[in-house]
Amino acid sequence: MSTNPMHQFEVYRIGPEIKFGNLDLSFTNASLFMAISAITVLLLLFLGTKNKLLIPSKIQLITEMSYTFVAKMINDTAGSVAKPFFPFIFTLFMFVLFCNMVGMLPYSFTVTSHIIVTFILAAIVFVGVTIIGFIKHGIKYLELFVPKGVPIALLPLIVIIEIISYLSRPVSLSVRLFANMMAGHTMLKVFGGFVISLGVLGGWLPLSFSVALIGLEILVAFLQAYVFAILTCIYLNDALNLHH
Amino acid sequence: MKNLNEISARLEIAKKNIKKKQIKNSGSNAASFGKAMKISTELVAAVVIGGTLGFILDNWFDTRPLLIIIFFFIGVTAGILNVIRSAKNMHKNSK
Numbered sequence: 226m227s228t229n230p231m232h233q234f235e236v237y238r239i240g241p242e243i244k245f246g247n248l249d250l251s252f253t254n255a256s257l258f259m260a261i262s263a264i265t266v267l268l269l270l271f272l273g274t275k276n277k278l279l280i281p282s283k284i285q286l287i288t289e290m291s292y293t294f295v296a297k298m299i300n301d302t303a304g305s306v307a308k309p310f311f312p313f314i315f316t317l318f319m320f321v322l323f324c325n326m327v328g329m330l331p332y333s334f335t336v337t338s339h340i341i342v343t344f345i346l347a348a349i350v351f352v353g354v355t356i357i358g359f360i361k362h363g364i365k366y367l368e369l370f371v372p373k374g375v376p377i378a379l380l381p382l383i384v385i386i387e388i389i390s391y392l393s394r395p396v397s398l399s400v401r402l403f404a405n406m407m408a409g410h411t412m413l414k415v416f417g418g419f420v421i422s423l424g425v426l427g428g429w430l431p432l433s434f435s436v437a438l439i440g441l442e443i444l445v446a447f448l449q450a451y452v453f454a455i456l457t458c459i460y461l462n463d464a465l466n467l468h469h
Numbered sequence: 470m471k472n473l474n475e476i477s478a479r480l481e482i483a484k485k486n487i488k489k490k491q492i493k494n495s496g497s498n499a500a501s502f503g504k505a506m507k508i509s510t511e512l513v514a515a516v517v518i519g520g521t522l523g524f525i526l527d528n529w530f531d532t533r534p535l536l537i538i539i540f541f542f543i544g545v546t547a548g549i550l551n552v553i554r555s556a557k558n559m560h561k562n563s564k
Contacts, residue, residue: 280476382543389519389540389547397514397551401506452507459558 230414234338234407255342258334262323270319291319298455303462310461313353317346318454325406325446329439337449338406340399347398350457358464368467398456402449409442508555512548519544 238251273288281289295315299307321337328335336342358366370387371380416438419431523540527533 385543386547386550389515389522389544390551392522393511393515393518393544393547393551396518397510400514401510404510405506449506456507 230411230418233334233410233414236339254334255336255339258327258336259324259342262320262327262336265327266319266323291315295454298451299458302455302458303465306465307458307461314454314457314461317350317457318450321346321402321453322447322450325450326443328406328410329443329446335406335410337402338410340403343399343402344395346402346453347395350398350460351395354457354460354464357461358467361465362467366464366467369463394456394460398453402453405445405449409438409445413438413442504559508552511551511555515548515551516541516544519547 236253236255238253239257240252243250243252269284270288273285276282276285278285292315295318296311299311299314303310324336324342327333328337358369362368370384370391372383372387375383413435416431416435420428420435423431519540519542520537522544523537526540527536530536
């Protein structure tokens with residue numbers, strides 16, 4: 226195995242090369258682990274809802290808890306108007322959560338440690354929320370960029386500031402998830418490398434650090450999925466209930 | 470039916486225990502860590518967007534490096550505004 230801590234983030238092709246003009250659509254390890262995460266979510270939800278018992282089994286309990294967790298989150302942040310968007314936010318939360326968690330398994334690949342993956346997810350949220358805002362409020366949605374009670378002279382500057390603040394949403398959403406996952410996994414690999422290079426005598430200290438770091442990483446994996454979903458709810462709330 | 474009554478009694482006790490725990494954990498490390506990450510990335514993202522926007526506009530109007538400087542500072546302002554807003558939101562939620 227390579228000792229380079231960045232080696233784990235390498236994307237390589239699995240199977241035959243598929244090309245459409247300049248587009249490379251080959252199946253990579255990233256696509257494989259995305260598929261694994263999606264199938265795990267589907268399997269969990271399928272098994273959890275197969276036998277509906279009054280006293281839930283463990284797997285049914287997990288499914289029901291994840292449902293109520295997301296439902297409560299949407300209700301608390303965006304109110305009952307956002308109920309129709311439950312399937313989208315639930316899918317987003319479960320997918321990000323399982324990508325992060327599958328990445329915690331040894332020899333696996335963390336899909337969310339690539340900025341293009343997190344940026345596409347954030348861009349879907351951003352474009353979707355903007356479209357919903359325009360559908361719901363029409364041209365009045367642009368009032369989001371004009372806060373009330375600002376003197377006319379300052380208005381051009383304030384509008385530019387508000388637009389930049391609005392555009393920075395997908396960037397902050399994607400960079401947060403990507404940076405957390407990448408930094409955590411690099412750190413784990415570096416400490417793992419210390420264990421090898423210090424040998425049997427000195428390796429115990431970095432090993433104990435590694436164990437603690439894995440606990441922290443599992444926490445971060447859950448937390449980042451949660452933050453991603455809750456910020457989507459907050460942006461949705463801004464689009465649905467226009468107030469400033 | 471006796472079985473069901475027993476379960477509901479046990480549920481009540483479990484719920485009470487969860488409430489007690491939640492009060493204790495309200496200032497837990499995990500939540501604070503999430504908040505810290507949220508605020509820091511918000512500041513950085515707005516600066517990056519401001520800089521990029523300035524760079525693109527500079528290329529359009531051939532005014533390099535005037536607009537990138539202006540938009541960098543506007544980005545910083547937007548970032549600080551974002552941080553103040555999310556801090557206000559957290560304050561409202563924690564009350």
